Each structure stands twice: as structure tokens, then as C-alpha cells.
Amino acid sequence: MKKNSLFVLMISLLLLFLAACGTSEDTTASPEADAAEEVEEETSITVTHHLGETVVEKNPETVIVFDYGTLETLDQLNVKVAGVAKGSPLPHYLSEYEGDEYENVGSLKEPDFEKIYGMDPDLILISGRQTDAYDELSEIAPTIFVGVDTTNYMESFTENVTLLGEIFGKEEIVEEKLAAINESIDTLYDTASADDKTGLIILTNEGSFSAYGEASRFGIIHDVFGVKAADENIELSTHGMNVSIEYIAEQDPDYLFVIDRNQAIGEKTEADVFNNEVIQGTKAAQNDNIVYLDPTVWYLSGGGLISVEEMVKEITEGIQ
Template sequence: MKKSIYVLFIAAILLFTAACGSTEENEGSSDVEKENTSPETITVKHELDETEVPKNPQKVVVFDFGILDTLDKLGVNVAGVPQSGTIPSYLEKYASDEYENVGGLKEPDFEKIAEINPDLIIISGRQAELYDQFSEIAPTIHLGVDTTRYMDSFKENMNMVGDIFDKQEEIESGLADIDESIAALHEKASASDKNALIILANDDKIGAYGTNSRFGLIHDVFGVKPVDESIEASTHGMNVSFEYVMEQDPDLLYVIDRGAVVGGESSAKQLVENQLVENTKAFKNDNIYYLDPEYWYLSGGGLQSVAEMVKEIDATIK
């Protein structure tokens, strides 16, 4: 009898020891699983740096309206946008209280951004000088468009967005549609004998844009012939007078009204259609076109904006 009790006692000890070993083994497995389920990241090479970015970031702060335009089309959640300024009307929902106000395009509210504790911050040219300050808060990438290589730069940005947010198929589809519409426009513009001049109306001044400039894709990508091949490429445009416009005498005159989106008042028509411009073929043939400044000035480089830019120019080539 005593021997039986002793055997049972030893068996119980062995079972207890095995159970403890199993528990420790399971706990070890859990630790391994936790390590394996750490957030996946992607390395983004951009104009300012090389940044490790989490895949599918949940809290995103966006300072570029072209990228915001794209994320909106893709249905990606955005946490904060610069509401202290003009937001394109087609993106007006981002001016609501549902989204955090992170300041202005040139004056970010770093305190608010830190409070949001974003997973990713996306900036472009207007914020480039503040890159280091953004990077101290969260991974930051620069996705501005290089206007000297507009479409290549635009597509690189779109593909990067697709990789970060697992939206490659949607990006490929959107870019394919844009490529198709550009090909049709380019064929039509190349066959036309019409030339064009692009100007930005800014208060009482005008600046001209040619190839490789901010709005140069009208010539470089869409195929519309420039009236003047010697316009200096610059962000703000080459300063010109209305005498210059009259002397160039373009068939088509494209006008982008900065005041309509920055100052809230459109005065370009009154400024541009003066006695000097009345002598041009563009005026006489009713070929002065006021392009939508929201797409061209505020949110260029987005899936929606670029598609609309193509449509606008296509409608002017007859």
C-alpha cells in the first residue's frame, strides 16, 4: 500500500514538471509571435532623405493637396490637414472638425502635430525647409512633383503611395486612364497648328510659363506648341508685361488666377482682357481660357487633379 502511494506521488510530480515546461514553451512561442507581428515597414527614397515608413499607417498628416487628392480618391483615412488657408473646394470635407487642423502650408502647427502623434507625415515644396522639425515628430516624406520631369515624378509619387497603403491596383488603374487621355490629347495637340502662352495672374502682375516650368506640362506632356521657346523656367513665372503678350500674339492664352485661390477674389479677367490683349488672336477668336486654379495652383500632382487638368486642356484644342 505504501509503495502504491509513493508511485502515485512520483507520477504527480512528473506531470506537474511537464505542465510547467509546456507553459514556458508556450510563453516562449508567444514572445516569438509578438516579435514576428511587429509593424511592417517600407523604405521610401525621396528628395530630402531615405525614410523608414510603416505600411498602412493609421494616422497620417498631409501637407500636400495633390497627395490629399490622391488619398481621398483611394479612400485612405487622413488624421490632419492644414486648414489655415484655402483647401480646394472638391476636398472641402477636410476643412471640417472631423480632421485636425495642423496649421498653414507655410506655418505648420508643430504642437498640434505632436499631439496627434502621427504614423506618417507627407510634405512637399512649401514645407521642405522644415523637414528636420517634422522628422523629430514622426517619419516624414517629401512627395512634391518635379516640374522638369512632371509625369515621371508624378507617377513615382503615386506608386510610392500605392506601396505604402497597399493600393497598387487602384494606382495602376488611375495612371492607365490618365495615360490614355494624355495620348489622345497629345495626338490632337500635335496635329493642331495652334500655339499657346501660359500666364499666372497675381494681383496686378503676370508671369509667363514655358517648357519645363510649373505649368509646362501643357507643352512638355500634352503637346501644345509654345508661342515662345525662350521663356525662363521658374516657380513664380518669368515677369512679363501685357505688351509682351500682344507681341507674342498667341493663338491660345491660358490664364491661372492665383488671387482666386489665395485671396479669395477672382480678378484675372478684368486684369487680362485689356486693350493690349484685345489685339491678340487669342482674344479675337475667343480663345482665352481661365484654367481652374484649384487643380493647377493648389492640388496639382494628384490622381484627380491631373485627370481634370488633361480634360481642361483637351477641351481647348479644337
């Protein structure tokens, strides 16, 4: 009897030991499994942006771009895109994207939702003009807002470019290009801020004039490049503050920076609107310092690796 009891006890202990071993094997992940899980986690990135939070797979294949600043950045990073908003004028330096190999996904203000849906994109990149379409685009594919915050231009620009580098595995190229741009900005700032010469930014549009100041759409000239504003009280607005020829003469800037909207959208230039006695009496005109900026860089695009570099060059040349 004792022998039978001892035998039963030994069998029970053996079964408990085997059960414990089995449980240990089931709940402990192997090094290979840990590595596989880590790799899986690194294939996507969660992006917090102006319009929400979006999970994006790294190195997406089918990419649609509505923001021209982002398009030029991807161009500089050698990232292939599938669809572009060709329904609006493209900057001249992005004319290659007018080719048939790139799908036309609508205009900057009116996305072609049917075309976009049919493309089955992996990522859609938008900015301010497409804000109202964000929810509908997000239902089709992961959508990220990559517009520039003009009140904090360089930090916003840097974050956007860095994000694109992370998504497409181009971190080293991004670092090099940002370093070069920042160096040129530092040089420009030192020059522009060394004297008291003032500047006034004017957008012309069918004979009317809008002034832009600090923290505005074109405020990078003052906020980042260091050109002193002729008027520090310009009303902050997306469309600028409506002004007259007399206002420009009253401010009497040393530099008059002009952006011609008509030229940007392919219409007749308005350069001759300043050919009058009122403007010709300003310091800017008398010293040949009316600087006509490239409207495709400043009005159509901006916030990309090409446009920011061109902005630095234009202002550097304009104040020499």
C-alpha cells in the same frame, strides 16, 4: 584497464554527438521562424525621396498631409487621414476636409508643430512649401517629400502615386487610375501636337503677370500635353517670368492659358485685366481662345489623381 579506457572513449564520443546536435538545433531557423521574419520585413518600406531616406510602416494609422495633391490622391484611394493644413485655402473639391473630424495642423508654409506632436502621427507627407520644416517634422514622425518634379512631371507623379499605393496597400486601384489618366493624356497629346498652334501660360497676381514655359510649374501643358510653346525662351522660375501686356501681344499665342492667383486664394478675380485693346488684338482673343484654368487645380494643388485628370480635361476642352 582497457575496458575502462574503452568506456571513457565511448562516453566522450556520445557527449560530442549530443553537443553537435544541440548546436545544430540552436543555429537552424525553423520554417515557421523564416516565415515570421519574412512577414516582419514586409511590414515596412524604405523610401528614398528628395530630402532623404525614410523608413515607413505600411498602412500607417495616423497620417498628416500638407500636400494637397497627395491629399486628393489618398481621397481617391479611400485612405483616411487625421490631419490637414486647413490654415491655407483648400481646393473646392477637397472641402470635406474642412470638417472637425480632421485636425488643423497649420498652413502650407507654417506647420503647427505643437498640434502635430500631440497627435503622435505615424506618417507626415509634405511637398515644396514645407521643405524648410522637414528636419523638425522628421523628429516627430517619419516624413516623406512627395512633391512633383515639374521638369519630369509624369514620371514624378507616377512614382508618388505608386508609392502611396504601396504604403497603403492600394496597388490595384493605383494601376487602374494611372492607366485611365495615361490614356486620356495620349489622346490629348495626339490632338495638341497635330498642328502648329501655340499656347502661352500666364499667372495673374494683383494686376501683374508672370509667364511660364516648358519644364516650369505649369509646363505640363507643353511638355506632356503637347501644346507648342509660343515662347521657348521663358526664364525658368518658381514664380514665373515677369512680363507685360505688350509681351503677351508680341508673342501673339493661339491659346492664352490664364491662372488667376487671386481667385485661388479667395480674393477678387482678375479676369477683366485682359479686357483691353492690346490683348483683344491677339489671335487668342479674336478666336475666343483665352482659357481661364481652375486656379485651385493648377495653383493650390497639382500632382494628384484628381488634379491631373482635371488638367487633362481643361486643356482638352480649351483647344477644341
